[in-house]
Amino acid sequence: MKTEMNYVEAIKLAQRQVLREDEKTFILGLGASDPKGMFGTNLGLVEEFGDQRVMDAPLSENTLTGVSIGMAAMGFKPILVHHRLDFTLTAFEQMVNQAAKWFFNSGGKSHLPLLIRMVVGRGWGQGPTHGQSLQTMFAHIPGLKVVMPATPQDAGDMIVGGVIDGNPVIYIEHRWLHGIKSDVTQPFQRYKIGLARISKPGNDFTIVANSYAVVDSLLAARFLENKGVSCEVIDMRSILPWDKDLILKSIAKTRRVLIADTGHKSFGVTGEIISTIVEELWGQLDGKPLRVGFPDVPVPSAPGLSKDYYPGPAEIAMEICNSVGIVLSAEELRQLRGDGPYDIPRQGLVGPF
Amino acid sequence: MTITSVINPDDPISLYKRMLLIRRLEEALIQRYPEQEMRCPVHFSIGQEAIAVGVSAFLNNDDWVVSNHRSHAHYVAKGGDLSSFVAELYGKSAGCCAGRGGSMHLTDMDAGFLAGIPIVGSAMAIAAGVAMSQQRNQSKSITAVYIGDAAAESGSFHETLNYASLHNLPLLTVCENNEFSIFTPMSMRQPSNRTIADLSRSHGIKTFEASGDNVLEVVEVMRQAKNYMLEESKPAFIEFNTYRLLEHCGPNFDDDLNYRDPKEVNRFAIRDPLYIMANFLIAQNWLTEEKMSEMDTQLKLDITNLIDEVKLFDNAGYELSDKVFWVNL
Numbered sequence: 001m002k003t004e005m006n007y008v009e010a011i012k013l014a015q016r017q018v019l020r021e022d023e024k025t026f027i028l029g030l031g032a033s034d035p036k037g038m039f040g041t042n043l044g045l046v047e048e049f050g051d052q053r054v055m056d057a058p059l060s061e062n063t064l065t066g067v068s069i070g071m072a073a074m075g076f077k078p079i080l081v082h083h084r085l086d087f088t089l090t091a092f093e094q095m096v097n098q099a100a101k102w103f104f105n106s107g108g109k110s111h112l113p114l115l116i117r118m119v120v121g122r123g124w125g126q127g128p129t130h131g132q133s134l135q136t137m138f139a140h141i142p143g144l145k146v147v148m149p150a151t152p153q154d155a156g157d158m159i160v161g162g163v164i165d166g167n168p169v170i171y172i173e174h175r176w177l178h179g180i181k182s183d184v185t186q187p188f189q190r191y192k193i194g195l196a197r198i199s200k201p202g203n204d205f206t207i208v209a210n211s212y213a214v215v216d217s218l219l220a221a222r223f224l225e226n227k228g229v230s231c232e233v234i235d236m237r238s239i240l241p242w243d244k245d246l247i248l249k250s251i252a253k254t255r256r257v258l259i260a261d262t263g264h265k266s267f268g269v270t271g272e273i274i275s276t277i278v279e280e281l282w283g284q285l286d287g288k289p290l291r292v293g294f295p296d297v298p299v300p301s302a303p304g305l306s307k308d309y310y311p312g313p314a315e316i317a318m319e320i321c322n323s324v325g326i327v328l329s330a331e332e333l334r335q336l337r338g339d340g341p342y343d344i345p346r347q348g349l350v351g352p353f
Numbered sequence: 354m355t356i357t358s359v360i361n362p363d364d365p366i367s368l369y370k371r372m373l374l375i376r377r378l379e380e381a382l383i384q385r386y387p388e389q390e391m392r393c394p395v396h397f398s399i400g401q402e403a404i405a406v407g408v409s410a411f412l413n414n415d416d417w418v419v420s421n422h423r424s425h426a427h428y429v430a431k432g433g434d435l436s437s438f439v440a441e442l443y444g445k446s447a448g449c450c451a452g453r454g455g456s457m458h459l460t461d462m463d464a465g466f467l468a469g470i471p472i473v474g475s476a477m478a479i480a481a482g483v484a485m486s487q488q489r490n491q492s493k494s495i496t497a498v499y500i501g502d503a504a505a506e507s508g509s510f511h512e513t514l515n516y517a518s519l520h521n522l523p524l525l526t527v528c529e530n531n532e533f534s535i536f537t538p539m540s541m542r543q544p545s546n547r548t549i550a551d552l553s554r555s556h557g558i559k560t561f562e563a564s565g566d567n568v569l570e571v572v573e574v575m576r577q578a579k580n581y582m583l584e585e586s587k588p589a590f591i592e593f594n595t596y597r598l599l600e601h602c603g604p605n606f607d608d609d610l611n612y613r614d615p616k617e618v619n620r621f622a623i624r625d626p627l628y629i630m631a632n633f634l635i636a637q638n639w640l641t642e643e644k645m646s647e648m649d650t651q652l653k654l655d656i657t658n659l660i661d662e663v664k665l666f667d668n669a670g671y672e673l674s675d676k677v678f679w680v681n682l
Contacts, residue, residue, distance in 0.1 A: 052489070058519065063478040063512035070419075070482020073467065076489070093509075097472050098479065104678040105458045105468065107451030111680035143678040166682040241675070 002183045007152045011041040011117075011173070014156035014188045015079065018163045019049050022077060025163055026053045028064060029081035029117075038081055039119065039178055061087050065094035065116070069102065072112040077163050085118040085172060086129045099168040100143030115162035117171045120211070120262065122310070123343040126175075127301030133211070133294065135261075136268040138170045139240040145193050146170045146239040148262075150177060150214035152184050154191060154237060161191035169193065174212040174262065176345045196243035198250070202232035205320055206250045206257045208273060210236040213260040213292070219313035220320070223336060227326055239269060247273065248280055256323065258290040260316055265293035290319045307342050354435055354659040362410035362572045366639055369630045371409075372402040372568060373652060375429045376627055381656045382442065383604040390664070391442045393455030398426035400598035401529055403626035405430035407571025408497055408527055408591075411579045414465050417487075417496040419480035422457045422471035423529075423597075427499050433461035435659060445666040452669025453677070473534075474507030476500065477526065481513050484524040484588070495523040495582055503534035505549045506542055514556035517588040524588040525578060526553070529565060531597040536612045553590035565593030566624045569633070596621055 005013070018025045026049075027033075027042060033054045037043035046054040057064055061082065068078040082088050088095070095116070103111045121130040138146045145167050149155040155173065162169040199214060200221055209217040214235045221231035232250050236242055251257045257277065259270040270291035277289055292311045300306045314336035321328050356374070361367045379397050386395065398405070405426035412418065412431065420427040428438060434449065441448030442456050450458050457471040467483060470476035480498035487494050504510050505528070517524040528549055532539050543549070553560040559581055563574040571593065578589040598621055600607035608618050622628065634640040640648075 058512070058515060060512035060516060063481065063509055063516055066475060066478020066509065066513070067482035067485060067516065070479040070484070071486050072482075073479070074483055074486035076486055093472060093475055094478060098470065098475060100678075103680050105450050105454045106460055106462075107449065107453060108677070108680070109460070109462060111682075142675075145679070164682065166680040 001186050003186065004181055005152055005184050006179055006181045007149070007155045007173070008040045008178045010152035010156040010184055011159060012043060012045070013186065014159035015042065016045060016048065017188055018160060019045065019053055022163070024075060025077040025079065026055060027079045027081060028055045028057055028068060030057050030059050031083060032056050032081050038083065039175070042081070061091040062094050065091040066098065068114055069094060069099050069112060072114045073102065073110055077113040078115070079159075079163065080114070080116045082116070082118040084130050085120050085134060086132050088116070088118050095138075095144065095168065095170075096141050100141045102143075103167065104143060111166045112168050113163065113166050114168045115159070115171055116168065117173065120172060120174045122174065122176050122212070123345070125301040125303070125306065125343070126299065128298040131299035133172070133174070133262040135172055135210070135239045136263050139269070144168050144170055144240060146172065147191075147193060147237060148172045148174070148211040148239060149237065150211055150235050152180060152182050156184060156188035157191035160188045161193055164190060165193055172211065176212050177215070179345055180215065191237070194238050194241040194243060196237050196246045197235050198232060198246070199235045200231065200233040202230035202254070204230045204254055204256065205232070205324070206247075206254045207231050207233045207260060207316065208236060208247055208257065209233060209260040210239060210269065211262045213262050216311070216313045217260050217316055220316035220336070223313065223317050223332075224320060227321070229320060229324060229326070231320070242273070244276060248277070251277060252281060252284060255284060255286040257285070258292065258316060258319055260311075261291070261293040263293055264296050265291060266296045268293060287323050290323060292316050292319060303343065312337065354655045356429075356432055356435065360406060360410045360430070362407075362576065365569065365630070365634060368406050368410065368568045368572065369634055370648070371406045371430060372627055372630060373649065375402045375405070375426045377649070377652050378429065378435070378656055379425060381653070381660060382439075385660065386604040392444060393442060393457075394602050395442065395456045395604065396423040396602050397599050397604065398423055400596045400621065400625065401531065401565065402426050403568035403571050403630070404527065404529055404565040404593050404595060407568045407575050410572055411575050412465070412497060413494065415492065415494040416465055417480070417483045417494070418466050419476045419483065419496065419498045420459070420466070420469045421473065421476050421499055421501060421504075422469065423501070424459050424469035424499070425456070428459045428461065428466050428469070431461075431466045432464040433459065433466045434464065436663060437461070439660055439663045440666055443663055443666070444669055445663065446669040447666045448669065473501065474504040474509035477504065477513035478509050481517050481522055481524050484517065484522040485520065487523050488520070493583065495525055495579070497525040497527055499527045499529060501534070502528065502530040502532065502539060502549060503542065504528070505552055510552070511556070514553060514558055514590070518557040521587045523582055523586070525582060526588070526590045528590065528592045529595050530592055531595050533597065533601070533613070535601040536610070538612070548592065550590070550592040553592070558588050558590045559585070560590040560592070562592045563594075565595035566626050567629050568626060596624060
């Protein structure tokens with residue numbers, strides 16, 4: 001059954017599905033059942049499942065992670081929720097030392113079905129400690145898995161896939177994706193973690209992107225199509241593990257690549273993928289690999305500071321045009337940047353994608 | 354060698370036997386440690402055996418234990434498999450963690466010993482989760498977590514006690530206060546105008562304090578704590594005063610470094626849990642010195658055989674594959 005819905009609705013319905021299907025599943029976290037229901041993603045769930053299945057909690061991120069580990073080791077399937085990724089840094093001990101090593105340390109005798117949802121903030125001055133997109137830090141840790149849904153379908157399928165994966169899964173949602181709409185097939189199906197997808201096929205240039213950068217990339221690709229550059233946009237979907245096969249195959253075909261990531265540019269996803277390209281496709285490219293990411297500066301708050309901080313479709317298109325020798329006019333760049341307020345998702349960006 | 358005897362809180366000989374097993378096993382490991390075949394850090398429990406045995410005397414197979422870096426006594430007291438314990442220290446593939454964890458990550462799920470968690474304080478949160486699963490399942494079982502005095506300085510201690518108190522989790526926190534975090538004494542870590550037990554009480558948790566030297570005292574306070582937990586369906590906390598005989602990590606004495614009062618060190622001879630219990634059993638005519646020595650000789654022989662056997666096991670082999678850290682469902 002296909003229904004048009006946004007990303008928030010998809011998360012909510014997918015959680016409802018897993019809560020209905022498996023009584024061992026439960027949601028835990030500060031504000032899990034509050035009146036705003038985690039940006040609407042948990043709305044109505046406590047009413048249907050009660051406060052033992054949708055548990056509000058104290059502000060104790062590290063201990064709640066430990067509690068989730070203990071529950072998961074005993075066969076429960078926790079979905080731990082955080083309003084902002086930045087707060088999970090206080091739980092790094094439990095995520096990195098305990099959850100990530102659990103299966104390994106147990107000699108393979110005990111595993112953790114544990115899904116940890118966290119939201120990356122953007123806009124309205126989120127600033128240095130509410131706007132970080134730190135997928136790289138999680139992806140550095142063997143034992144974790146890291147997914148970043150970019151579409152409503154994936155948002156739902158990754159809830160299902162994350163809950164039954166059996167490993168600690170970091171599920172990073174982007175605040176600006178919450179309003180994205182598309183047709184969604186229900187019931188949600190298991191997303192097998194590690195698979196990327198071609199969001200838009202093309203022949204001249206591969207754009208590898210994740211999370212909100214997929215939206216930026218699709219807009220850039222749409223623009224570039226009119227300039228005669230056919231871009232293949234790949235939605236990574238999973239950061240750890242990442243889909244080397246699909247991504248390298250596309251690059252081998254187009255012989256040109258740009259990586260667009262929502263994290264800081266240095267020591268991150270873009271660097272990892274380009275390193276792999278250098279290792280695996282040495283000498284097969286027609287141009288140097290390009291990358292677009294957050295500047296290596298903490299996320300600023302004030303309008304004057306944050307207006308030009310985030311790269312978008314314009315920066316992606318510009319990099320590609322420079323690389324293939326296309327000159328962009330000021331008017332074209334202005335169009336790509338849009339003319340609405342810079343710190344809320346632009347109207348043109350809600351989809352369907 | 355497998356543990357066949359059961360610890361019965363009302364049978365002092367059974368308590369003594371298990372303490373002796375822990376002591377002799379650790380002494381045998383200490384003796385062999387310089388051979389450098391056990392290539393992992395070890396934190397010996399010598400001096401702290403009475404707590405583990407007295408606590409475990411009240412734990413059934415479906416009660417869980419979560420422990421810390423100094424976990425040998427907790428593991429053996431709970432009935433953890435001896436062969437896979439020794440094999441883990443020797444880096445064998447038959448080790449309880451397949452050689453991946455070493456002394457600080459012991460586990461025996463069948464015996465109800467979930468894990469050693471060496472990052473101080475973190476075990477508490479995981480234990481609270483295990484306790485919450487027991488509460489959800491409406492079982493009458495409990496989870497005991499062992500911590501040291503320094504855990505009280507970690508955020509996890511307060512977050513977990515707050516959470517356990519809020520939800521009335523069947524969580525028993527057993528604090529083994531040996532006064533030192535590595536070399537650093539309590540006076541440099543915690544204020545003197547409150548105790549660790551006070552912190553627990555301030556979280557609204559029923560809290561007991563006792564000496565951890567005499568296993569019979571441990572048994573009595575543990576009896577009260579367990580009864581309270583079952584009758585009230587609430588968490589409890591016990592702070593034991595105890596003494597770590599050896600260095601923080603390793604098989605040696607480190608008192609040449611003068612970080613402890615020599616009088617305290619010398620006092621160990623009379624506060625040694627094994628010494629106290631042996632004296633008691635002889636004074637009460639429960640055991641003769643002859644019988645005790647016979648028991649000891651047999652035990653040492655069994656342990657030697659166990660270690661010799663384990664040393665012949667296959668060494669754990671290197672495997673660079675995501676199969677070792679991800680389950681594939």
